[in-house]
Amino acid sequence: MSDVPQAGTKEWVLEPETEYRFELDPGTSLAIKLLRGNAEIFGAELAEGKTYLFGFECKAAVFTWQGCTIKVTGQPSTEYVSEETPMGAYANLHMAFEQMRVRALSALHGSPVPDADYGASAEPPRVLVVGPENSGKTTICKILTNYAVRVGQNRSPILVNVDPSEGAWIIPGTVSAAVVTSPIATASPVNPLGSAATTAPTVLASNALTPLVYWYGHSEIKKNPLLLDRLIRNLGENVMERHCNDPEERTSGLIVDTPSSFASGSGSADNRQTLVKACVDAFRINVILVVGHEKLNVEMQRSYGSRLTVVKIPKSGGVVDLDPSYQERVHNYQLHAYMYGQKLDPPPGITSAIVASEAAADLVLAPSSSVVKFEDITIYRIGEETMAPSSALPIGATRTLSEMQPILLDPAAVGSGLLNRVLGILSPFHPDENERYDEEILDLSVTGFLVITNLDVPNRKMTILSPNQGSIIGKTVIIGSFEWRE
Numbered sequence: 466m467s468d469v470p471q472a473g474t475k476e477w478v479l480e481p482e483t484e485y486r487f488e489l490d491p492g493t494s495l496a497i498k499l500l501r502g503n504a505e506i507f508g509a510e511l512a513e514g515k516t517y518l519f520g521f522e523c524k525a526a527v528f529t530w531q532g533c534t535i536k537v538t539g540q541p542s543t544e545y546v547s548e549e550t551p552m553g554a555y556a557n558l559h560m561a562f563e564q565m566r567v568r569a570l571s572a573l574h575g576s577p578v579p580d581a582d583y584g585a586s587a588e589p590p591r592v593l594v595v596g597p598e599n600s601g602k603t604t605i606c607k608i609l610t611n612y613a614v615r616v617g618q619n620r621s622p623i624l625v626n627v628d629p630s631e632g633a634w635i636i637p638g639t640v641s642a643a644v645v646t647s648p649i650a651t652a653s654p655v656n657p658l659g660s661a662a663t664t665a666p667t668v669l670a671s672n673a674l675t676p677l678v679y680w681y682g683h684s685e686i687k688k689n690p691l692l693l694d695r696l697i698r699n700l701g702e703n704v705m706e707r708h709c710n711d712p713e714e715r716t717s718g719l720i721v722d723t724p725s726s727f728a729s730g731s732g733s734a735d736n737r738q739t740l741v742k743a744c745v746d747a748f749r750i751n752v753i754l755v756v757g758h759e760k761l762n763v764e765m766q767r768s769y770g771s772r773l774t775v776v777k778i779p780k781s782g783g784v785v786d787l788d789p790s791y792q793e794r795v796h797n798y799q800l801h802a803y804m805y806g807q808k809l810d811p812p813p814g815i816t817s818a819i820v821a822s823e824a825a826a827d828l829v830l831a832p833s834s835s836v837v838k839f840e841d842i843t844i845y846r847i848g849e850e851t852m853a854p855s856s857a858l859p860i861g862a863t864r865t866l867s868e869m870q871p872i873l874l875d876p877a878a879v880g881s882g883l884l885n886r887v888l889g890i891l892s893p894f895h896p897d898e899n900e901r902y903d904e905e906i907l908d909l910s911v912t913g914f915l916v917i918t919n920l921d922v923p924n925r926k927m928t929i930l931s932p933n934q935g936s937i938i939g940k941t942v943i944i945g946s947f948e949w950r951e
């Protein structure tokens with residue numbers, strides 16, 4: 466590492482159990498180097514002497530248990546040290562979950578289960594995190610997952626994201642799950658839960674994950690709650706099947722990150738309750754964490770307190786209120802990063818650094834642009850695009866078109882809405898005709914995404930941008946509501 470000392474470089478000495486918080490403006494980056502002591506970002510440890518790069522309007526905190534000195538290069542829009550953090554409470558939670566894992570492992574191996582005499586269950590923690598907007602739900606999921614894998618001993622919790630506005634491992638509009646085996650680094654909001662091997666450059670091997678992904682296609686749950694409910698249940702079925710086949714992995718448990726609209730917001734209360742219940746059932750949740758919200762805590766206690774553990778946990782004062790325009794920019798960064806990778810220029814004076822555990826220069830992709838015939842792919846939309854939710858229909862009125870009905874789209878039709886839209890490429894249908902069923906299209910996961918960048922109606926051809934080199938001829942794709950902007 467050969468950093469040239471620059472103006473804009475500052476050393477911070479952090480006392481034990483404090484954190485350095487920062488926020489970045491668009492187009493700026495920040496480099497942080499741990500000089501002495503130990504420190505972590507949302508549960509992922511920093512290595513001493515390495516320079517970590519942050520960008521794309523990242524907002525995060527370097528926390529230390531025992532104290533440390535860090536060198537920060539760059540110009541964050543906000544930076545300060547906080548002595549009040551909820552990390553102690555989060556660490557206690559982690560320890561309670563760890564005891565559940567130990568009991569589950571003991572039961573699996575036929576050893577005596579600690580505290581069994583006191584009625585302690587031998588089930589691993591299957592945790593649902595709920596809370597209002599910007600309460601830090603995703604961050605808490607990340608911290609608890611990172612603490613679990615840092616225990617070692619093959620801890621490999623499944624991290625589940627049912628928040629379609631999050632972007633998680635791939636792009637917004639998805640719900641997904643991945644087995645996590647090494648700490649998830651934080652570098653930008655582009656991959657809030659780590660990078661996925663499905664789009665990452667092939668040189669990335671260290672911490673790329675292979676998530677199971679379903680395509681919901683929208684960022685708001687009110688757009689099609691029925692579809693989201695079904696996808697959550699599909700995800701749950703897959704996760705449970707995986708746990709059945711791998712009892713050792715099952716003992717690490719799972720953690721589910723939810724959208725804020727499950728807790729509050731403009732959607733109907735019924736939809737919210739239905740979707741929370743879908744998660745509780747699908748992932749066999751035994752612990753609900755409610756982040757800093759008294760009313761929601763009471764609501765959850767009433768609905769679930771008799772059969773599972775509901776715990777209210779504190780919100781961190783560091784969580785940043787993110788406005789809709791920020792979210793729109795992050796969605797664009799995420800879509801762009803899916804196709805082109807993440808290019809982050811270090812601040813002046815930094816010559817080499819790592820981004821989320823990878824060398825900064827390795828994070829660039831070259832998508833392929835190809836021309837295919839209209840007939841080469843089959844395009845569907847799920848439900849009518851401009852459809853109001855069922856709850857908004859007049860009493861007694863029924864829908865003529867189901868929210869779940871796949872509608873075949875003709876690229877040649879005027880106003881097909883296909884140009885510059887993001888489409889999810891479905892996994893193949895069941896190879897055995899006898900196993901096929903009408904609604905199979907709703908239950909297929911996605912293998913990747915593409916964008917139609919040009920429609921040549923007279924010649925019935927279209928240009929497709931996709932990061933995957935494989936042929937898409939014969940594939941079925943589903944349109945969502947995300948637009949691609951260069």
Ligand SMILES: Nc1ncnc2c1ncn2[C@@H]1O[C@H](COP(=O)(O)OP(=O)(O)OP(=O)(O)O)[C@@H](O)[C@H]1O
Pocket residue numbers: 486487523524525526596597598599600601602603604605628654723724725781782783784785786787
């Ligand atoms: N202690 C902290 N210091 C600085 N920034 C933080 C801290 N905790 C969280 N943040 C940042 O605050 C923002 C919001 O946090 P997070 O995404 O975890 O909230 P959320 O409740 O999941 O949000 P949403 O309602 O959008 O689902 C993120 O950019 C996150 O990195």
